[in-house]
Amino acid sequence: MDVLHPASADDVADMVASAAARGERLTIRGGGSKDGVGAPSETAVLDMALLSGVIDYDPAELVLTVGAATPLAEVRALLAGSGQMLAFDPFDHGPLFGKPSGKATIGGVLAAGVAGSQRLSMGGGRDHLLGFTAVSGRGELFVAGAKVVKNVTGYDLPKLAVNSWGRLFAMTQVTLKVVPAPRARVTWVAEGLDFADAQRLMAAAMGSTAEVAAAAYLPGRRRALLRVQGFGPSVEARGQMLAALGLRPGNDGECDALRTLAPLPLDRPLWRINAPPSAAPAMMAGLSGDWLADWAGGLVWLASDQPAGEVRAAAEAAGGHAMLVRGPEAMRRAVAALHPPAAGVAALEARIAAAFDPAGVFASPRMTGAVA
Amino acid sequence: MTIAMPLPDGATIARRDAIVAALRDIVPGEGVIDDPIAMRAYDCDGLTAYRQTPLVVALPETTAQVSAILRWCFDNGVKVVPRGSGTSLSGGALPMADAVLVVMSKFDRVLDVDYGDRVAVVQPGVTNLAVTRAVEEAGFYYAPDPSSQIACSIGGNVAENAGGVHCLKYGLTTNNVLGAEIVLMDGEVLRIGGRQLDPAGLDLIGVVVGSEGLLGMVTEVTVRILPKPETARALLIGFATIEDAGRCVADVIAAGIIPAGMELMDRPAIHAAEAFVRVGYPLDVEALLIVEVDGPPAECDHLIAEIDTIAVASGAVSCRASQDEGERLGFWAGRKAAFPAAGRLSPDYICMDGTIPRRRLPEVLNRIGEMSVRYGLRVANVFHAGDGNLHPLIMYDAEIDGQLEAAEAFGSDILRLCVEVGGVLSGEHGIGIEKRDLMPVMFSETDLMHQQRLKCAFDPALLLNPGKVFPQLHRCAELGRMHVHRGQVPFPDLPRF
Ligand SMILES: Cc1cc2nc3c(=O)[nH]c(=O)nc-3n(C[C@H](O)[C@H](O)[C@H](O)COP(=O)(O)OP(=O)(O)OC[C@H]3O[C@@H](n4cnc5c(N)ncnc54)[C@H](O)[C@@H]3O)c2cc1C
Ligand SMILES: Cc1cc2nc3c(=O)[nH]c(=O)nc-3n(C[C@H](O)[C@H](O)[C@H](O)COP(=O)(O)OP(=O)(O)OC[C@H]3O[C@@H](n4cnc5c(N)ncnc54)[C@H](O)[C@@H]3O)c2cc1C
Numbered sequence: 001m002d003v004l005h006p007a008s009a010d011d012v013a014d015m016v017a018s019a020a021a022r023g024e025r026l027t028i029r030g031g032g033s034k035d036g037v038g039a040p041s042e043t044a045v046l047d048m049a050l051l052s053g054v055i056d057y058d059p060a061e062l063v064l065t066v067g068a069a070t071p072l073a074e075v076r077a078l079l080a081g082s083g084q085m086l087a088f089d090p091f092d093h094g095p096l097f098g099k100p101s102g103k104a105t106i107g108g109v110l111a112a113g114v115a116g117s118q119r120l121s122m123g124g125g126r127d128h129l130l131g132f133t134a135v136s137g138r139g140e141l142f143v144a145g146a147k148v149v150k151n152v153t154g155y156d157l158p159k160l161a162v163n164s165w166g167r168l169f170a171m172t173q174v175t176l177k178v179v180p181a182p183r184a185r186v187t188w189v190a191e192g193l194d195f196a197d198a199q200r201l202m203a204a205a206m207g208s209t210a211e212v213a214a215a216a217y218l219p220g221r222r223r224a225l226l227r228v229q230g231f232g233p234s235v236e237a238r239g240q241m242l243a244a245l246g247l248r249p250g251n252d253g254e255c256d257a258l259r260t261l262a263p264l265p266l267d268r269p270l271w272r273i274n275a276p277p278s279a280a281p282a283m284m285a286g287l288s289g290d291w292l293a294d295w296a297g298g299l300v301w302l303a304s305d306q307p308a309g310e311v312r313a314a315a316e317a318a319g320g321h322a323m324l325v326r327g328p329e330a331m332r333r334a335v336a337a338l339h340p341p342a343a344g345v346a347a348l349e350a351r352i353a354a355a356f357d358p359a360g361v362f363a364s365p366r367m368t369g370a371v372a
Numbered sequence: 373m374t375i376a377m378p379l380p381d382g383a384t385i386a387r388r389d390a391i392v393a394a395l396r397d398i399v400p401g402e403g404v405i406d407d408p409i410a411m412r413a414y415d416c417d418g419l420t421a422y423r424q425t426p427l428v429v430a431l432p433e434t435t436a437q438v439s440a441i442l443r444w445c446f447d448n449g450v451k452v453v454p455r456g457s458g459t460s461l462s463g464g465a466l467p468m469a470d471a472v473l474v475v476m477s478k479f480d481r482v483l484d485v486d487y488g489d490r491v492a493v494v495q496p497g498v499t500n501l502a503v504t505r506a507v508e509e510a511g512f513y514y515a516p517d518p519s520s521q522i523a524c525s526i527g528g529n530v531a532e533n534a535g536g537v538h539c540l541k542y543g544l545t546t547n548n549v550l551g552a553e554i555v556l557m558d559g560e561v562l563r564i565g566g567r568q569l570d571p572a573g574l575d576l577i578g579v580v581v582g583s584e585g586l587l588g589m590v591t592e593v594t595v596r597i598l599p600k601p602e603t604a605r606a607l608l609i610g611f612a613t614i615e616d617a618g619r620c621v622a623d624v625i626a627a628g629i630i631p632a633g634m635e636l637m638d639r640p641a642i643h644a645a646e647a648f649v650r651v652g653y654p655l656d657v658e659a660l661l662i663v664e665v666d667g668p669p670a671e672c673d674h675l676i677a678e679i680d681t682i683a684v685a686s687g688a689v690s691c692r693a694s695q696d697e698g699e700r701l702g703f704w705a706g707r708k709a710a711f712p713a714a715g716r717l718s719p720d721y722i723c724m725d726g727t728i729p730r731r732r733l734p735e736v737l738n739r740i741g742e743m744s745v746r747y748g749l750r751v752a753n754v755f756h757a758g759d760g761n762l763h764p765l766i767m768y769d770a771e772i773d774g775q776l777e778a779a780e781a782f783g784s785d786i787l788r789l790c791v792e793v794g795g796v797l798s799g800e801h802g803i804g805i806e807k808r809d810l811m812p813v814m815f816s817e818t819d820l821m822h823q824q825r826l827k828c829a830f831d832p833a834l835l836l837n838p839g840k841v842f843p844q845l846h847r848c849a850e851l852g853r854m855h856v857h858r859g860q861v862p863f864p865d866l867p868r869f
Contacts, residue, residue: 020854060622061729061760083628113570124570126578127547138854142822143815148727150759150799152533152582153807153814154841155823156546159578163571180628203488207512209602209668234671241668276567278488298569321572339572344562348829349574355825358854368573 002044006051009133009141009172015046016170017139020359028166028362030069030108031094048107051172059084062149063130064178068107068171075106085181088124089116091259097326098266107171113163117214117227117258120206120295128177129158134169137357147175160352165338165367168356182229185213188242189250190224193217195293196281198224201245202296203277210241216258217293225254257292264290264303269327271311273300275320283318287311308335315339337367374780375422375805378839380469384450388427391450395430395472398440403478405429414455414473418520419463419806421722421776426453426467433478435553435561435591442589442836443559445472451835452557454585456496456528459520461723462804464532464584464840471838474589476527482506483592491550491567492597496527496590500534503595512597515542518800519708527590533582535800537633537707540758541666544800546581548596554580554588557831567594579826584802585837587830601666604632605676606700609683610657610690614638617659618733620686621757624663624679631679633664634758635707638737641714641752641765645706648713653706654690661757662703710754711765718750718767720776724783726790727799730760739789740764747782749775761799762790788813803841811843820844825851 004026006012019026025043032047048069055065059082066075072092079085090109092101104114115124131145144157161171190201195217202215205226214227226247228238239249257263264270268289275283277297284291289304304311308324308331315322321339324332341349357363384391388406395404405411406428416423427450432438445452451471458465467473479495482503486492487510494503500521503514517536518524524534530552535544542548551565565577580587611617617636624631637645637660646653653660661683665675676693683691694700706713714721728736737753744751750767764786768779787797787807791814797807811820820842827834828848838845 058729058731060626061731062625063729115570119569123543123547126570126575127543136822140818140822142819144819144822146727146796146814148729148760148795148799150535150539150544150727150756150761151796152544152800152802153797154803154811154820155826156533156579156582157823157826159546159575159581160826162578163573163575167574180625180630183628200488203490207487207490207599209599211667230667231671231674233674234667237668237670274568274570274572276486276489276491278486295569319566320568323572341573342563344560345564345573345576348556348562348576351829352574352826355829355852356822358852 004044004046005049006046009051009135012046012135012170012172013139013141016135016137016361019044019361020137020139023359024361025363026361027364028111028170030105030111031071031103046170048105048170052105054078055173062178063147063175065147065173065175066106068132068174069105071102072104072106072109073102079178080181083181084178086128086176087118087122087179088128089118089122090114090125091116096261096270106174110162110174111164111166111171117216117255117294120215120298121211121213122179124162126159126162129162129174130177131158131175132161132171133173134161134171136169137359137361141172145175149177165364167353167362167364167367169362184232184235185227185229185252186235186239187250187252187255188226188228188239188247189254190247192222193224194222195219195284195297199277199281199297202226205242205245206296208241208245210238214255214294215296216255217297218254218257218263219291220263225250227255258294261292261301263292264301268303268305269331270325271302271304271322272325273302273315273320273322274298275300275315275318279318279320283314286314312339374777375809377424377468377805378845384470385427391472392428394444395428395441398444399430399432399437403431403433405431414458414467414475417455417458417460417463417465419461419466419804421770422463422466422805424467424469426473427470429473429475431475431478435555438474438555438589438591439559439561441472441474442555442557446558446833446835449833449835451838453837454531454589456525456531457499457523459524460528460532460802460804461725462798462802462806464802464804464837466805468839476525479527479591485597487512489567490597491594493592493594494526496530496593497525500524500526500529507597508600511600513600514595515548515598516545519711526593526595530581530590530593531583531585532802533800535761537635537756540634540756541630541632542598546578549577549581549593550596551594552577552580552590553592554590556588557833557836565594584804584841586827586841588836602668603672604664604666604700605672606662606664606694606703607676607679607683608692608703609661609663609688610654611659611661611687612657612689614659614737615734616687617661618730620661620683620688621730623682623686625758627678627682629675629678631663631758632666633662634756635662636660636755636757637707637710638753640750641710641754644713644717644752645710648716649705649709651702651706657689662707664700707754710752714752714765714767719769719771721765721767722779722783724764724766724786725761725798725801726787726795727759727761728790728793728795730757732793736762736789736793740786743782743785747778749779749782756799759799760795784810805840808841809843811841821846821851828852
């Protein structure tokens, strides 16, 4: 398998243009931390690693511009130095695939639609990617969005970049909105709950003025974890609201389970199910396996041997969708990683992909199962 | 008037009777308006300098009717312009002489509210404020709050990605919408997004928001609703220079505070507002900053004290914290009246809407001041200071020959300046026709063609809201071709309008 190493945006453009001219396909790689997602790829790899580094960071503007392959860890360390963070709370998934952490890149995280527990209250990558430069499947370098936090000039193409899984264009540079990191955080706990009770409790807390930043449920321990964060006096006042709902202060470390997914066995297929929170308890009643719930119940990580069709049917019945994150090779060849959309939406997505990439340089059967 | 629209198609206009008859088959009763006098109510949006009587107006009531209208127009090559409440400030809903104006005002129902999942499902003709009204008894609200919120529709908000004074903390429309039902130009009805947070595949709702009615008609919207904060308090801070005010804003953010709102007014805006509503704004300052914080009382008190300290350190000459709700609303009254206040000073005004990196504010305001002298037109500046979104109000008199053109040229110069310092043409009002011809200032031909190809994926015949946003119409077949040479302008012979 060939690996191309562009050193500049122009290199990317040349490599993509010549692949398009030869009718070849390329797989974009950031840190490669999710090479194990989807059907194994047999195309050449466009390794973005050299397009790394900080281009502009002005903390007072809340804006950061970096090369797309800048390691996530580097971005987080830089922001932490100014008391800021990425609100969408992405985490490194190397360990999910039995690989070391530290390789994930900011471009890969965005393209994979990755977001952590705070996504519930602060939005996802989609809400924080302000602009980018990229090379489309036409081998053309283009600019989308902007480098200021508020912009409605032209179509909001950054929204298409997030969760695109490298299917449309290769980002070379990204501009993100960043936010101040909270001064204080406390995790509150409620115990002895089944999922339905926990989901109702989380919904009540989310509907209160406690401004809950993150809310998760660990079925093994029958525990709900709710985090409040911000300025000290406020965190204290809002904590009292959670106390009134019957929670008690807990151990912040427990929230790590939602980053490492350590409680879930590594040797079973891993699903990521996104559904309306109120529908999640009934959905999980019909699914077997080990699981964790985040986003007040709206996100379920499920490690299960249950057939893909059953998992997807349950997710759909709940009004959601299920992504196959990890699985044995034979399964990944047979099951599309992304939940298959309704026919009309699938056709529109295919037209959008063709608009950016008419020759199918970035076509990614391993994600959609669409191409043989 | 300097903005040209595509030439109307005479053949379509000649078929008007047949088109009206076909629409009447789809939308019964009074849902089709073809009387020229009655149609005048729809001849412009908030950009009132531009007016055009539509070919015919349709007011459908169901998604099936919208679908049938679009399908018929698609089959017959007739253009369509969507309209909500008609408050757009950029001409996005400007009718065309050869297009059916589809008005969504009869889609006025709140369909479902789910407090557990904190979502409301509404029809697009529901006004922005009506969403909050529908949920406020339960202690919730819909966060995006454009100043036009009593009138503007959710469909229009989605199309323009509308914002408000509170969007610094709570986001624009795009951050508060989860899903929608849309109808493509060929009549196909699609559900995009949903009630869950993330899409399964491409973020289609993300790109439909802000698309200015060019990608599809929105027939249903699922929005997030939020619990209303317990309290809100505001500070009214006066500065002797714009530089001091700008430093204060930067220092507030550097202190890790994201206020619920942070608004700046310059001297002309302060004086205009005070003369209009008499709320006790200091008149001896160059800049007035309103900072609002919300949350539990303990949080508000803590932040008010912190911001007060920062303000003093950055050289504030006056600083008042609201002690009760009446005083807080008083602080806002002047700012909220800034537009009508400008309207009182001058027969006409246009409101510009660029965004700049905040650090460039003093320089940008100085240069706007110089332009004001050069054009001989007054300007007052209100500014969403937290996110760098500038609203210069350029005052002119349309009765005086050449003043509209001068005001437009002045406005264009301001927007060019915004782009020059690293900002953008529009922070929240959209491009429409108003800023259409300035798009090449911000985007290269290649950038624009990548955007226009997205349009082709939704509306390959370019029948939906043509002439808006993009300065040049490329046929999709031409856009679809692969080019051998990068960066070369591909269609030098295409007409620009
Ligand atoms: C299915 C799945 C779900 C995940 N969910 C989460 C989660 O919820 N939270 C979390 O924190 N982490 C999650 N992760 C981890 C996440 O994938 C990695 O953290 C992230 O992808 C790492 O980036 P990378 O650089 O290693 O990407 P890679 O593995 O190299 O690439 C990821 C995807 O992005 C594309 N891509 C990479 N760089 C670019 C670029 N510059 N331009 C365009 N496309 C590009 C690739 O083609 C590929 O499709 C998930 C991973 C997988 C596989
Ligand atoms: C006094 C005043 C103050 C304002 N203040 C603000 C402000 O603070 N913040 C802000 O962001 N804006 C503001 N605006 C601008 C305007 O109110 C917003 O852009 C608003 O979102 C327009 O909504 P509307 O329903 O009036 O849409 P319209 O003006 O009818 O249409 C706007 C655009 O949306 C399209 N459209 C409308 N409905 C649909 C639909 N159902 N499907 C597809 N396309 C559709 C139209 O084709 C057009 O392109 C203000 C306007 C005025 C007059």
